[in-house]
Amino acid sequence: xxxxxxxxxxxxxxxxxxxxxxxxxxxxxxxxxxxxxxxxxxxxxxxxxxxxxxxxxxxxxxxxxxxxxxxxxxxxxxxxxxxxxxxxxxxxxxxxxxxxxxxxxxxxxxxxxxxxxxxxxxxxxxxxxxxxxxxxxxxxxxxxxxxxxxxxxxxxxxxxxxxxxxxxxxxxxxxxxxxxxxxxxxxxxxxxxxxxxxxxxxxxxxxxxxxxxxxxxxxxxxxxxxxxxxxxxxxxxxxxxxxxxxxxxxxxxxxxxxxxxxxxxxxxxxxxxxxxxxxxxxxxxxxxxxxxxxxxxxxxxxxxxxxxxxxxxxxxxxxxxxxxxxxxxxxxxxxxxxxxxxxxxxxxxxxxxxxxxxxxxxxxxxxxxxxxxxxxxxxxxxxxxxxxxxxxxxxxxxxxxxxxxxxxxxxxxxxxxxxxxxxxxxxxxxxxxxxxxxxxxxxxxxxxxxxxxxxxxxxxxxxxxxxxxxxxxxxxxxxxxxxxxxxxxxxxxxxxxxxxxxxxxxxxxxxxxxxxxxxxxxxxxxxxxxxxx
Numbered sequence: 001x002x003x004x005x006x007x008x009x010x011x012x013x014x015x016x017x018x019x020x021x022x023x024x025x026x027x028x029x030x031x032x033x034x035x036x037x038x039x040x041x042x043x044x045x046x047x048x049x050x051x052x053x054x055x056x057x058x059x060x061x062x063x064x065x066x067x068x069x070x071x072x073x074x075x076x077x078x079x080x081x082x083x084x085x086x087x088x089x090x091x092x093x094x095x096x097x098x099x100x101x102x103x104x105x106x107x108x109x110x111x112x113x114x115x116x117x118x119x120x121x122x123x124x125x126x127x128x129x130x131x132x133x134x135x136x137x138x139x140x141x142x143x144x145x146x147x148x149x150x151x152x153x154x155x156x157x158x159x160x161x162x163x164x165x166x167x168x169x170x171x172x173x174x175x176x177x178x179x180x181x182x183x184x185x186x187x188x189x190x191x192x193x194x195x196x197x198x199x200x201x202x203x204x205x206x207x208x209x210x211x212x213x214x215x216x217x218x219x220x221x222x223x224x225x226x227x228x229x230x231x232x233x234x235x236x237x238x239x240x241x242x243x244x245x246x247x248x249x250x251x252x253x254x255x256x257x258x259x260x261x262x263x264x265x266x267x268x269x270x271x272x273x274x275x276x277x278x279x280x281x282x283x284x285x286x287x288x289x290x291x292x293x294x295x296x297x298x299x300x301x302x303x304x305x306x307x308x309x310x311x312x313x314x315x316x317x318x319x320x321x322x323x324x325x326x327x328x329x330x331x332x333x334x335x336x337x338x339x340x341x342x343x344x345x346x347x348x349x350x351x352x353x354x355x356x357x358x359x360x361x362x363x364x365x366x367x368x369x370x371x372x373x374x375x376x377x378x379x380x381x382x383x384x385x386x387x388x389x390x391x392x393x394x395x396x397x398x399x400x401x402x403x404x405x406x407x408x409x410x411x412x413x414x415x416x417x418x419x420x421x422x423x424x425x426x427x428x429x430x431x432x433x434x435x436x437x438x439x440x441x442x443x444x445x446x447x448x449x450x451x452x453x454x455x456x457x458x459x460x461x462x463x464x465x466x467x468x469x470x471x472x473x474x475x476x477x478x479x480x481x482x483x484x485x486x487x488x489x490x491x492x493x494x495x496x497x498x499x500x501x502x503x504x505x506x507x508x509x510x511x512x513x514x515x516x517x518x519x520x521x522x523x524x525x526x527x528x529x530x531x532x533x
């Protein structure tokens with residue numbers, strides 16, 4: 001299939017689960033990466049994924065901005081794209097304001113129906129193998145209309161404390177769909193920064209609010225996945241409020257009759273649901289049993305009130321899993337180091353984005369300070385005593401009562417490597433190698449001459465002498481030397497020892513291809529940099 005189809009399919013799959021004002025409905029019984037919240041599937045709506053959808057839509061908008069004509073895609077995918085685009089077109093006026101519950105349900109039902117038709121056909125017959133053309137104008141229209149809805153929903157999910165929501169809960173009723181918010185989580189802040197939807201100043205506000213939030217752990221100078229909280233003790237659980245007992249005649253009748261099949265009264269007068277109930281289904285079964293034993297009229301009258309009281313006592317709808325019950329792993333009070341590294345990388349990307357947008361020097365400086373403040377909390381910046389382990393090793397998490405736990409090659413390593421390339425300012429833009437070290441600190445440059453040992457493209461050990469005031473590293477086994485200078489310039493030294501001077505921060509496409517291809521034709525790259533921050 002075409003690249004266009006490969007880009008469209010995952011996006012369309014998410015959009016068929018879009019809940020305006022809420023996020024992407026996690027209705028597939030498959031949790032997102034954060035196992036801490038794996039119980040949210042079914043009722044959960046992800047703002048985190050909605051931020052990623054925004055970034056995906058923005059990418060497609062740019063890809064198809066100037067394109068003309070049509071592209072070839074599978075017949076089934078073309079039908080799905082047109083169906084989803086038709087839903088957003090039909091409800092386009094609603095993208096300009098917050099929806100009521102009935103309107104939200106109408107949009108969700110329409111998108112879900114489009115997804116169901118595609119999915120059921122795909123599972124039953126697979127792709128037919130037939131293709132047809134999809135106008136690129138139709139793709140652009142779909143993207144723009146979806147972006148309008150997504151933008152509005154993301155604005156609706158800004159919190160009053162300066163943070164953004166991460167996950168919401170879907171309240172499904174016959175007449176509509178409501179959205180309820182959960183507590184703040186680190187994921188949402190990372191997703192917001194990563195998506196590029198915030199201005200540099202708004203990004204600083206999120207970072208400031210995060211630093212001042214209950215997610216910050218001063219002892220580790222880092223962030224938990226969500227605020228810690230004290231769990232209720234055993235005696236504080238399963239207590240039916242007196243007003244709920246008074247409001248439900250069936251409760252009073254059963255208590256007076258001494259029938260414990262639904263609720264029981266303890267020796268102190270407190271009322272509790274039957275101790276064997278695990279969930280709503282158990283309550284429904286008990287009510288059905290009572291209906292067969294002479295309480296049919298009362299059960300018919302009070303069933304919904306009983307179920308509402310059960311949910312009010314246990315709040316199963318908002319159960320998140322280990323994030324609300326565990327103390328280790330990604331549980332209460334735990335720092336999950338991979339997410340902190342994601343925060344660092346998203347903040348670094350914000351710095352580069354702000355620079356590209358022409359942000360003021362003061363804004364760039366504060367963003368850089370925020371980045372290094374996050375980096376200061378990671379293991380590599382700590383002593384073994386502070387970290388509770390060898391600082392350079394990757395560990396999964398740090399609970400509130402112990403040091404770093406669960407060593408292994410976690411996903412954190414990827415983010416930390418990307419962050420280091422970003423600190424050095426090594427970028428690839430339009431197929432060209434670019435050096436833009438906005439975050440490089442003066443303390444990184446050598447205070448005295450030193451020898452730089454590296455392995456070249458042939459696998460041979462090499463030594464390069466570095467002067468004071470310089471630093472060295474390799475890109476694709478090609479040594480790069482940074483030196484301080486009055487103006488930015490590059491000198492590419494070939495294998496024959498001849499040097500070519502370049503103005504600006506980028507290599508030519510040819511020289512970049514030689515470095516990426518490890519041809520050996522580029523022996524060394526010298527980058528002259530103006531003074532850093």
